[in-house]
Amino acid sequence: MLNRTAEALLWIGRYTERxxxxxxxxxxxxxxxxxxxxxxCSVWHRLVNAVGNPEAYxxxxxxxxxxxxxxxVIFDREQPNSLFSCISQARTNLRNIREKIPSELWEVxxxxxxxxxxxxxxxxxQQSPHLFFRRIKESxxxxxxxxxxILYRDEYYQWSECxxxxxRCENTLRLxxxxxxxxxxxxxxxHFSLRLQSVLQVAGGYEGFRRQxxxxxxxxxxxxxxxxxxxxxxxxHFSVRMLKERLEAIQRGNSxxxxxxxxxxxxxxxxxxxxxLEMLDDSDLAPDRLGDxxxxxxxxxxxxxxxISSLFxxxxxxxxx
Numbered sequence: 001m002l003n004r005t006a007e008a009l010l011w012i013g014r015y016t017e018r019x020x021x022x023x024x025x026x027x028x029x030x031x032x033x034x035x036x037x038x039x040x041c042s043v044w045h046r047l048v049n050a051v052g053n054p055e056a057y058x059x060x061x062x063x064x065x066x067x068x069x070x071x072x073v074i075f076d077r078e079q080p081n082s083l084f085s086c087i088s089q090a091r092t093n094l095r096n097i098r099e100k101i102p103s104e105l106w107e108v109x110x111x112x113x114x115x116x117x118x119x120x121x122x123x124x125x126q127q128s129p130h131l132f133f134r135r136i137k138e139s140x141x142x143x144x145x146x147x148x149x150i151l152y153r154d155e156y157y158q159w160s161e162c163x164x165x166x167x168r169c170e171n172t173l174r175l176x177x178x179x180x181x182x183x184x185x186x187x188x189x190x191h192f193s194l195r196l197q198s199v200l201q202v203a204g205g206y207e208g209f210r211r212q213x214x215x216x217x218x219x220x221x222x223x224x225x226x227x228x229x230x231x232x233x234x235x236x237h238f239s240v241r242m243l244k245e246r247l248e249a250i251q252r253g254n255s256x257x258x259x260x261x262x263x264x265x266x267x268x269x270x271x272x273x274x275x276x277l278e279m280l281d282d283s284d285l286a287p288d289r290l291g292d293x294x295x296x297x298x299x300x301x302x303x304x305x306x307x308i309s310s311l312f313x314x315x316x317x318x319x320x321x
Contacts, residue, residue: 005100006159007313008093013163015090020140021171022051022083024202025178026073027133032198044069050178052081071121083136087113102150105143112139155250162246166305169239173298175202176226177291196222203234223285227297228277236297237277243304244270262311266304273300 026047033043044064048057052073060078061068076082091113098106116136124132151157179195179202196217200206203226212229213221229235244267251263277297284293 003312005097006155008097009156009159010163010166010308012090012093013160013165014167015086015093016140016143017164017167018081018171019083019086019090020137020144021168021175021202022073022086023133023136023140024204025051025175026070026083027130027137028198028202030070030129030133032194040065046178048072050174053079067121067125070124074124075119075121084116087116100156102146104146104150108139108143108146112143115139155253158246158250158253162243162250162308165239165243165246166301166308168234169236169243169301170298170305172203172226172234172236172239173294173301175199176223177294177298193217199226203232205232205234208232219287219290220282220285223290223293224282227285227293228280237274240270240274240277240301244274265311266307269300269304269307273297273304276300 029043029047029050033040041064044066045054047069048054048064052069056079057064057069057072061072072079072082074083077084077088079085087109091109094101094106094109119132147157147160151160176199179199196219197206199222200209200217205225209217209222209225209232212225225232225235227236230237230241232238247263247267247270251267280293283289
């Protein structure tokens with residue numbers, strides 16, 4: 001496989017996963033604001049800080065307010081991390097390798113892109129933000145489900161999955177940092193409990209968490225579920241394990257039948273991160289130490305991504321965090 005094809009597949013996986021995470025986070029934070037005592041400016045600043053670019057926002061819009069904040073994180077075509085930009089980039093990469101993938105995947109992504117391109121923040125607010133977010137999630141789920149059901153399990157599939165799980169790991173860390181690592185609410189039990197529940201709702205893990213922990217929605221339990229649980233698909237541990245398995249599959253299935261030693265370094269990093277996750281205990285996930293744990297895991301994830309890019313792709317793209 002040509003490196004540029006592998007890179008396109010990696011970024012298709014990353015951008016589609018990033019878009020799904022964005023819409024989940026935007027949806028929950030948007031509705032969570034009704035239960036917060038923070039002023040409106042703080043609410044929208046938190047949203048932009050989570051999935052946007054505060055410096056670019058302030059330069060373009062000035063004050064933080066609803067329409068500008070939603071436009072920045074969803075529709076802004078000049079903002080490389082907006083939901084629209086993620087879908088646009090995924091579509092562009094799909095178009096570049098269109099002859100190598102099932103046509104159904106292109107049709108789903110292209111139709112989704114065209115619908116989103118014609119949408120505006122005013123239309124979204126007038127009709128129903130909840131329905132708008134639901135349609136985006138359904139479109140992305142359709143694409144993901146179709147890719148799982150029809151993509152041939154060769155290097156094409158494995159590279160796309162590498163991108164998906166690498167991005168998922170980063171996104172879960174970003175989610176936990178945005179919502180949990182907030183000293184302004186960590187001492188207010190009621191508000192922090194709402195934040196913890198919102199983490200589970202964004203990740204789609206609330207029901208799974210309740211089955212494992214009953215009514216114990218405390219910081220350590222939520223952090224353990226989202227970081228070290230090996231069975232929840234959006235946990236850090238699950239994502240790192242899947243990423244390692246996909247890299248191993250690429251190494252085993254190399255079309256040249258010669259072991260690609262370039263994969264040794266990212267595999268070693270993923271293995272070390274997996275071991276570090278297994279060593280975390282409850283004290284490492286306590287509210288006063290959670291931030292340090294998240295920052296350490298973020299550095300490890302970033303190192304894996306940078307290593308893969310530098311070893312396989314001639315020009316490393318900027319990873320939007």
